[in-house]
Amino acid sequence: MKNSCLRPNHITLLCVLSASSHAGLVDEEFLKAKCLMHSEVSLVLERRLEQLRQTTDDPSSQVSQVFERSLQYVKQFSRYKNPDAVKQVRDVLSRNGLGEFELCVIGNLCPETVEEAKAMVPSLKTKGRACDDERIEKMLNDLAMIRKFE
Numbered sequence: 001m002k003n004s005c006l007r008p009n010h011i012t013l014l015c016v017l018s019a020s021s022h023a024g025l026v027d028e029e030f031l032k033a034k035c036l037m038h039s040e041v042s043l044v045l046e047r048r049l050e051q052l053r054q055t056t057d058d059p060s061s062q063v064s065q066v067f068e069r070s071l072q073y074v075k076q077f078s079r080y081k082n083p084d085a086v087k088q089v090r091d092v093l094s095r096n097g098l099g100e101f102e103l104c105v106i107g108n109l110c111p112e113t114v115e116e117a118k119a120m121v122p123s124l125k126t127k128g129r130a131c132d133d134e135r136i137e138k139m140l141n142d143l144a145m146i147r148k149f150e
Contacts, residue, residue: 035100037107039078039086045071079110085150092142096131099123110143 036044049071052063080086093103102121111117114136118124124131131139 035104037078037080037086037089037104038074039080039089039107042071042074042078042081043083043086045074077108079108079147080150082150085146088146089143092139092146096135096139098131106139106143110147111140112144114140 045067049063049067080089089107090103093107098106102123105121106117109120111120114133117136117140124136
């Protein structure tokens with residue numbers, strides 16, 4: 001990119017970061033960073049959009065296409081729409097000692113069985129973790145109840 005005078009944007013950086021993570025090239029410190037579920041990102045972007053609409057007097061001014069597409073994407077894949085439900089999901093998953101990445105994978109994909117959860121998040125299989133099968137099952141049942149009453 002440097003030689004072609006192209007400038008990376010946040011999407012480019014996200015793709016590089018994702019590829020690096022999948023290849024195991026991300027440092028341990030990054031793994032401790034706060035991750036957001038799609039539902040949380042949706043709430044943040046919706047709030048930001050509302051702020052932008054309130055602060056502009058020009059009806060012709062628009063948000064960027066990247067912003068609109070990002071919002072559309074997270075809305076499409078958000079499993080929880082209600083802000084209270086989103087908070088409850090994070091609370092349930094945090095109480096069970098999941099790391100940020102694990103929390104987001106479970107919160108985004110909503111596995112229905114312990115086997116699905118372990119397939120999606122292989123680190124749940126690690127011996128010596130506080131998450132045994134019964135605890136994972138209870139956590140998944142709690143998430144199902146939140147989805148049911150949302």
